[in-house]
Amino acid sequence: MVRFACFGGSTVHDDIDNISHHSAESAPLQRGETKVMRRPHSLFSHKHRVLTRDAAKLQIKKFILNVKRDNVDRDRPINDDEFIILGKIYSEDASVDLSSIATNSATLSHLLPFMLNTLLYGYHDRTTGSGVGSSRSAKRSFHLKVARDAKDITLDATSHLVKAQCERRLETFLYDKAMHSVTFALECMWYLTGSLYLGPKETYHRTMTLLLGMESVVTNSTPPGDLFKKAEVTETTTQPSSSTAPPRTEEVQKAKTPFSKSSATHAVDLDITGSGENDHRMHFSALQLADQVKLKQWLDARHERSNLFHAQLDFVKCLTHISHRLFDVDRELRRDVLRRELEKLNDFIPTNVFIPTERRAHRVLRIVPEDAHVFNTKERTPFLLVVEVEDIVPPHQEKETAPDEHRGSSPLRRIGSLSSASAAKHASQMPEPFEPEVPRQNQPADKFEFSPDVTADARSLDTEFMKRESSFRVDTRFEDDTRPPDEELLKALGERWAVKSERLRKASPFGSNPNWRLVSCIVKARDQLRQEMFAQRLIQEFSRIFEKAHIPCWLRPYEIISTSSDSGLIETVTDAKSIDSIKHSANVVTLQDYFVGVFGGRGSHGYKRAVRNFVHSMAGYSVVQYLLNLKDRHNGNVMIDAEGHVVHIDFGFLLSNSPGGNMEFEKAPFKLTEEMVQVMGGTGSGAFKLYRKLCVQGYLEACRYANKILLMVDTMYPGNESMPCFLQGRDYVLATLRNRFGYDLSRREKAHHMSKLVDYARGNWTTRAYDHFQKVTNGISK
Incomplete structure (x- = not known):
C-alpha cells in the first residue's frame, strides 16, 4: 500500500501524471505517454444523448450478457x-438470481428501495394504470419471439409475459423474505406507505395491494395470493396535513382493480395513514372459501395488533405523531411537553420494539425524557430521541443462564416498579433482528395503546433553560506548540457521548445489564425524507467504493428511514458539531482556532491525527459533492x-436542484x-498535497462505478418524479x-x-458570497 506523508512534502507528489490507482495491481501512468486511452463503455449515453428507458434496458441486457469482470484494468468499468x-x-431479465443476495442482509437492505421502486413502477404500464403482473391482460396470449442466440436478444423479444414473470418473481422473493424477517417486512411497509401518496395516482391500487399483502404475509405467515388484487379501494377522508405530499380532496376517490368487478361481498375500513381514523374502505369481490379464511385471519390480526x-x-x-x-404548541413550551409525553410513553413500550436507524440487533428498554430536545424551525418540529437499549446476543453467543420463570410474563415495562436487578432479566426475549442466520419470529406483544396528548395545557411546566459560557482564549504560539487541548473549550462544546452514556447508565434501572447501550435518533414529521434516504444510499455506495479500493477517502453515511410520505427517523451523528455552532463558541474565530483548542497545539500528536482525518474526509466529501x-453547503x-x-x-439539494x-x-x-x-497548513503543505492526491484517486475510482451509480439513479426515478432532485427531468x-x-x-x-477543480473550488467567490448570504438572512456563521 502506498504510504503518505502527512505534513512532509518530500513523499507527496504534486505531479498528476504520476498519480496511480491506489492498489497493487495498477501500474502508474508514464510521463509523456501518447497512447490513446480507451474510453469506458457508458450504458446511459449514445452519441452524446441520453437513452430512453427502453433503449437503456436493451443496452444493459446486452452488456450483462457479455460482461467480463476486470478489476485490474484501470479503464474498464467495475x-x-x-x-x-x-x-x-x-x-426485465427473468434469469436474475435473487437467491444470491437472500442471505446477505446488508446488500439486501442497500438494494431494497431500488427493488421496491422497480416492482412498483418498473413493470408498470402507465396507459392502462396497472402493473402487468396484477392484470388479467398478462394472461392473454402473446407471440414471444425466441432468439436462437442469447446474445441476439432484443427489447422486442421481451414480451408482456416476460415482464409479468419478472414482476411475480420479484414479488414472491420479497414476500418470502418478509415472511422470515419482521425487520425486512417493516422496511418494505414504510417505503410502500410513502409511495401511496408520492407515486402516480394510477399505481395507487398496485401500491395498496403490495402494502397490505406485505402485512398479510407477516401476520398470516402465508403469501396473500390474489386476495388484495380482488378489491376496490375507496378513500373517504383527506390525508393528514403535509407540506410535501400531494393534496387530496374531500371527494371520494377510487383506485379500481384491473380485474372485472363482481358483486362486492366484503367491505373493510382501514387506517392507512396512521391518523387514528379509518380513512380507507376496501370492497372485496366474491371470494372463495380459502380467501375468506385469509381475510378473516388478517382482519383479526389487524384488530388485535x-x-x-x-x-x-x-x-x-x-x-412521528x-x-x-x-408544531401547534407554543415554542417556549415544546421541550417540556415533549419530555412529559415521552415519560408517559415509557409505561407503554412493547417489549420487542427497536429503533430502526440502528443496524445492531437490540430492543428498547427505556426512553430518556430528560435528554430529549426539540429543534425549532419555521415549518416543523423534529426532536432528538435518546433511548436506552439492550443489544441482543445471537443464540450461539449467549451464555447459559438459569431459566427465569417470570420471563415474558409482562411485555410492558413499567419503569417505576422495575428494579435494576429485574431490569437485567429482559435479555433474549427477541431473536436477532438483523442477523440473517438467526430466525426472526413475529413474537407476540401486548397491543400498543398509548395515545399522546401533545396539545394539553402546558402552562404549569418548567421552562427554565440551562446556559453555558466559555472563557477559552486563542493561543497564538508557534506551530511547534504541543500544549494540551483547552478544557474550557471542550466543556463549552458539550458533553461527549461516552460521558453521557456512562452518566445515564449509573442512573438507569437497567444500567447493570451487560448489554446496555445508549442510542439516539431524530424523529421528524411534516417533511418528506425520501430524497434524503436516496442521497444516503448513494453516499453509502461511494463509501463502499473507496473502502473496497483501499483509498482513505472517508465518508459518514447515516441511516434515514422514511416511514410515510411526510415523516421518518434519522440516525444522529454523535460527538459532532456544525461549523456554525463551533464558531458561536467564545473566542473561536476560525477552524484553525477550534482544532488547536480541541486537539492541542499544532505540533502535538492529537492535532496531527485530527488534521489527517480532516484531509481524508474533505477528500471524500469533495468527490461526492462534485459528482x-x-x-x-453552508456552515x-x-x-x-x-x-x-x-x-x-x-x-435537500442535489443532482438537478439548488437553493x-x-x-x-x-x-x-x-x-x-x-x-x-x-x-x-496552506497550499504548500504536505497535508494539502495529500488532499489533492486523494481527490484525484477517489474521483478516478468512483468513475469506474459510474454505470452502477447511473443505474441506481435511473431505477429510483420512476414514481419519484416529484422529488426535488428530479424536477428537471430524467434526461437532464x-x-x-x-x-x-x-x-x-x-x-x-x-x-x-x-486537480483543476480543486484549484477552482479553493476560496471560490460564490462559496464566500453564499456563506455571507446565510449569515445575513439566517444568522449562520461564515
Whole structure:
C-alpha cells in the first residue's frame, strides 16, 4: 500500500501524471505517454444523448450478457454482483438470481428501495394504470419471439409475459423474505406507505395491494395470493396535513382493480395513514372459501395488533405523531411537553420494539425524557430521541443462564416498579433482528395503546433553560506548540457521548445489564425524507467504493428511514458539531482556532491525527459533492466530529436542484474555503498535497462505478418524479451526471480535471458570497 506523508512534502507528489490507482495491481501512468486511452463503455449515453428507458434496458441486457469482470484494468468499468442483479431487475431479465443476495442482509437492505421502486413502477404500464403482473391482460396470449442466440436478444423479444414473470418473481422473493424477517417486512411497509401518496395516482391500487399483502404475509405467515388484487379501494377522508405530499380532496376517490368487478361481498375500513381514523374502505369481490379464511385471519390480526410487526408500526407512528403535533404548541413550551409525553410513553413500550436507524440487533428498554430536545424551525418540529437499549446476543453467543420463570410474563415495562436487578432479566426475549442466520419470529406483544396528548395545557411546566459560557482564549504560539487541548473549550462544546452514556447508565434501572447501550435518533414529521434516504444510499455506495479500493477517502453515511410520505427517523451523528455552532463558541474565530483548542497545539500528536482525518474526509466529501452536485453547503450543514472528520448533512439539494428557486448560485464544484485550507497548513503543505492526491484517486475510482451509480439513479426515478432532485427531468439528470463522471475523458484527463477543480473550488467567490448570504438572512456563521 502506498504510504503518505502527512505534513512532509518530500513523499507527496504534486505531479498528476504520476498519480496511480491506489492498489497493487495498477501500474502508474508514464510521463509523456501518447497512447490513446480507451474510453469506458457508458450504458446511459449514445452519441452524446441520453437513452430512453427502453433503449437503456436493451443496452444493459446486452452488456450483462457479455460482461467480463476486470478489476485490474484501470479503464474498464467495475461490474460487481450488485450491479449485475440490479441491472437484470431493471432490464426485465427473468434469469436474475435473487437467491444470491437472500442471505446477505446488508446488500439486501442497500438494494431494497431500488427493488421496491422497480416492482412498483418498473413493470408498470402507465396507459392502462396497472402493473402487468396484477392484470388479467398478462394472461392473454402473446407471440414471444425466441432468439436462437442469447446474445441476439432484443427489447422486442421481451414480451408482456416476460415482464409479468419478472414482476411475480420479484414479488414472491420479497414476500418470502418478509415472511422470515419482521425487520425486512417493516422496511418494505414504510417505503410502500410513502409511495401511496408520492407515486402516480394510477399505481395507487398496485401500491395498496403490495402494502397490505406485505402485512398479510407477516401476520398470516402465508403469501396473500390474489386476495388484495380482488378489491376496490375507496378513500373517504383527506390525508393528514403535509407540506410535501400531494393534496387530496374531500371527494371520494377510487383506485379500481384491473380485474372485472363482481358483486362486492366484503367491505373493510382501514387506517392507512396512521391518523387514528379509518380513512380507507376496501370492497372485496366474491371470494372463495380459502380467501375468506385469509381475510378473516388478517382482519383479526389487524384488530388485535398483538404482534411485533404491529407493535413496531404503532410505536414509530406514535413518535412521528408527537413531532407532528408539537408544531401547534407554543415554542417556549415544546421541550417540556415533549419530555412529559415521552415519560408517559415509557409505561407503554412493547417489549420487542427497536429503533430502526440502528443496524445492531437490540430492543428498547427505556426512553430518556430528560435528554430529549426539540429543534425549532419555521415549518416543523423534529426532536432528538435518546433511548436506552439492550443489544441482543445471537443464540450461539449467549451464555447459559438459569431459566427465569417470570420471563415474558409482562411485555410492558413499567419503569417505576422495575428494579435494576429485574431490569437485567429482559435479555433474549427477541431473536436477532438483523442477523440473517438467526430466525426472526413475529413474537407476540401486548397491543400498543398509548395515545399522546401533545396539545394539553402546558402552562404549569418548567421552562427554565440551562446556559453555558466559555472563557477559552486563542493561543497564538508557534506551530511547534504541543500544549494540551483547552478544557474550557471542550466543556463549552458539550458533553461527549461516552460521558453521557456512562452518566445515564449509573442512573438507569437497567444500567447493570451487560448489554446496555445508549442510542439516539431524530424523529421528524411534516417533511418528506425520501430524497434524503436516496442521497444516503448513494453516499453509502461511494463509501463502499473507496473502502473496497483501499483509498482513505472517508465518508459518514447515516441511516434515514422514511416511514410515510411526510415523516421518518434519522440516525444522529454523535460527538459532532456544525461549523456554525463551533464558531458561536467564545473566542473561536476560525477552524484553525477550534482544532488547536480541541486537539492541542499544532505540533502535538492529537492535532496531527485530527488534521489527517480532516484531509481524508474533505477528500471524500469533495468527490461526492462534485459528482452528486450537492448544494446548500453552508456552515450549518457541515459538521466536525470529535476526531476531526468533516461530516455533511441535509441533502435537500442535489443532482438537478439548488437553493433560491434553482438559481444555481453556488458555482464551486465543492466547498473548499480558505480557512479549510488553513487547517491543512496552506497550499504548500504536505497535508494539502495529500488532499489533492486523494481527490484525484477517489474521483478516478468512483468513475469506474459510474454505470452502477447511473443505474441506481435511473431505477429510483420512476414514481419519484416529484422529488426535488428530479424536477428537471430524467434526461437532464442522467446527462449532467454522466458528464461529471467524465465519460469522454481518458484516465489522465480525468486526473487533470479533478486537480483543476480543486484549484477552482479553493476560496471560490460564490462559496464566500453564499456563506455571507446565510449569515445575513439566517444568522449562520461564515
